[in-house]
Structure formats: structure tokens, C-alpha cells
Amino acid sequence: MLDWFKKKATPPAAAAAAPASETAPAPAVASDQAGAQGSGGWWRKLADSAFASGLRGLFSSNPKLDDALLDEIETVLLSADVGIAATTQLVEDLRTRMRAREFADAEALRRHLRARLLALLAPVAKPLVVDAARAPFVILTVGVNGVGKTTTIGKLAHRFQREGLRLALAAGDTFRAAAVEQLRTWGERNGVMVVAQGQDADAAAVVFDALQAAKARGLDLLIADTAGRLHTQAGLMAELAKIGRVLAKLDPSAPHEVLMVIDGTTGQNAVSQVRQFLAAARVTGLAITKLDGSAKGGVVFALAREFGLPIRFVGLGERIEDLREFDPEAFVDALLPEPGAERPAP
Numbered sequence: 001m002l003d004w005f006k007k008k009a010t011p012p013a014a015a016a017a018a019p020a021s022e023t024a025p026a027p028a029v030a031s032d033q034a035g036a037q038g039s040g041g042w043w044r045k046l047a048d049s050a051f052a053s054g055l056r057g058l059f060s061s062n063p064k065l066d067d068a069l070l071d072e073i074e075t076v077l078l079s080a081d082v083g084i085a086a087t088t089q090l091v092e093d094l095r096t097r098m099r100a101r102e103f104a105d106a107e108a109l110r111r112h113l114r115a116r117l118l119a120l121l122a123p124v125a126k127p128l129v130v131d132a133a134r135a136p137f138v139i140l141t142v143g144v145n146g147v148g149k150t151t152t153i154g155k156l157a158h159r160f161q162r163e164g165l166r167l168a169l170a171a172g173d174t175f176r177a178a179a180v181e182q183l184r185t186w187g188e189r190n191g192v193m194v195v196a197q198g199q200d201a202d203a204a205a206v207v208f209d210a211l212q213a214a215k216a217r218g219l220d221l222l223i224a225d226t227a228g229r230l231h232t233q234a235g236l237m238a239e240l241a242k243i244g245r246v247l248a249k250l251d252p253s254a255p256h257e258v259l260m261v262i263d264g265t266t267g268q269n270a271v272s273q274v275r276q277f278l279a280a281a282r283v284t285g286l287a288i289t290k291l292d293g294s295a296k297g298g299v300v301f302a303l304a305r306e307f308g309l310p311i312r313f314v315g316l317g318e319r320i321e322d323l324r325e326f327d328p329e330a331f332v333d334a335l336l337p338e339p340g341a342e343r344p345a346p
Contacts, residue, residue, distance in 0.1 A: 046334035080298030121328035145228030154186030170210030171196035
């Protein structure tokens, strides 16, 4: 039985502000805002995608307001993996309003499309709050093979350290020896304790030991890796439930966040993965990787419409700083910037 994972998650209370270290850099949230204006930020990374270029191109030559324009919009949205349901909803709304003569010209339609895209994303822009009252706050990462869970954990460790939190990592992916070594490398890079055992060790025991160690040291946060798995792998899915039961022996409310990591380049497969994990796992938030210039990016809209799960973070590159809180306005601005808006300088 996977009863633990099927329980409805209770939203964490607002966390008290963590004390900043005297030598710590500015909080990561501030760096997100600053990064949005630079070459490594939201605008440039996303504006270089085929999705953004396709949308901007439709309106660059003052197109005629007709069904042909709607057909082109539909093609761009589908090509960017926005998905049939979300695309149909967007295009039919535009068609209804166009026939009701609500748009004076194509620019008015563009502005409405921009507002509708933003409305799809705004409800899922919910940053992850590490509740100080639940310390050590436990984040359990899940997902299929190859989506970048371990790398995401390393970037999260860097991010939370910048926010002044004391944390540890748990090498719960005992299926691959390389995953344990990769997490140890990230731990060394960030100066963070990593609790690990050998390959094929009991993942639940590793995470249990890590939580014990985090409690003993008075840490704020524990981030636990898990093996990549498909919903059809009954043994591995049961392992997730076992991890939850074992953690509950030390803290009945743990894990406090089940963060599913998704590869943004997989398109509609990402939608299928989330649907399958939700059938067995208490996923409470998403981290979408590889949403840089090479990604289509439209799957973000499909995920938002289909599940309404909080999108906690997005990965916009390989650098350790390239994991950012999801910013729907910056995302939509990169796709359909306001007329006359200048591209940020490098």
C-alpha cells in the first residue's frame, strides 16, 4: 500500500526569516531578480528559444487579424509542446473574442494572448518555503531516470546556503554508485555534509540516518536524493512509500516537500510522467530543468493547466546559479515582450 503518499499534503505555514550569515552573499531571491536583467537571466535564456522566436515572428510584421493568424498561433503553440488542451483553450478564446470584434487589430490580440498566458502560469508560481518550525525541513526529490535530480539537489544546496540555511544531503539513490559519488562531489563543492552508504544499501535507512544526523546537529534542512524510477517499477515505487514511513518515525510530518524533477526538453512526456507519479506519490511541487534556449518551453503551460502543482524552480543552464525560482511574468515577457521593450544587455 502507498497510503503515506496518497495523503493530501498540508501547506506549510509561512517560515520565519532565516538569519543571514555575516559572510553569506545576498539572498538567492535577490540574485534571481538581478539575473533576470543579465545574460544569464530569464530574458535572454528564454527569448532565444524557438518558442519565443516563433511567437514574436507572428506579430513582427503587423499581421492581418483573421483566422489565418489564429492558425499560425495554434501551430506555434503546439510545436512548443503547450499541448492540445491548453492550445485549444487559448486559441478558441482568441477566436471567440475576435469574432465578437473585441480586438481592434492584431496588436490587441497579442496583448490578450500575453495576458492569457500569464493567467495560466500565475496560480502555480508558489516559491518553496522552508518552514523553520519544522526543522529539519525535509525535501524528498523524485522523478524518472536522467532528469537531473542529483544535479538539481546540488544547485538547491548552493541556493539554500546563500539564504543562510544549514543543511545536509542524503544519498538515497543507492541504485547507482555514480549517483552517490555525484552527490558527494556536490557536497564537497558546497561544504555540505552528505550522509551515504554503499551501492544497493537500503535507501530508507540512508534517509533515516540523514534525518537523525540533521536533528542532532540542529540543521535547518535535509535534501534527500532517490533513485530514478518509472511508475511501472512497483518495487521502486514501494521504496518511496517505505522512505516516508521510516521518516515518520522521527517526524510524523516528514517529508515536508516531495519535489518532482522534470526534464523540460521531454515535452508531453513530462505531462505523462507527472500524471503517473501522482497516482502513487504525494508530489507537492515541480522543478523543471533544461528550460534554456534549446528547450521548447511550452510544456510549462501544459503542466500548469493539467495539474496546478506549484512550479518551485526552473533550470536555465549548467551553472550552479542557473536554478531559479519560477517567475511567470519574466517567462511570458521573454515569449511576448511589450512593444519597444529592449533586450537586456549582456
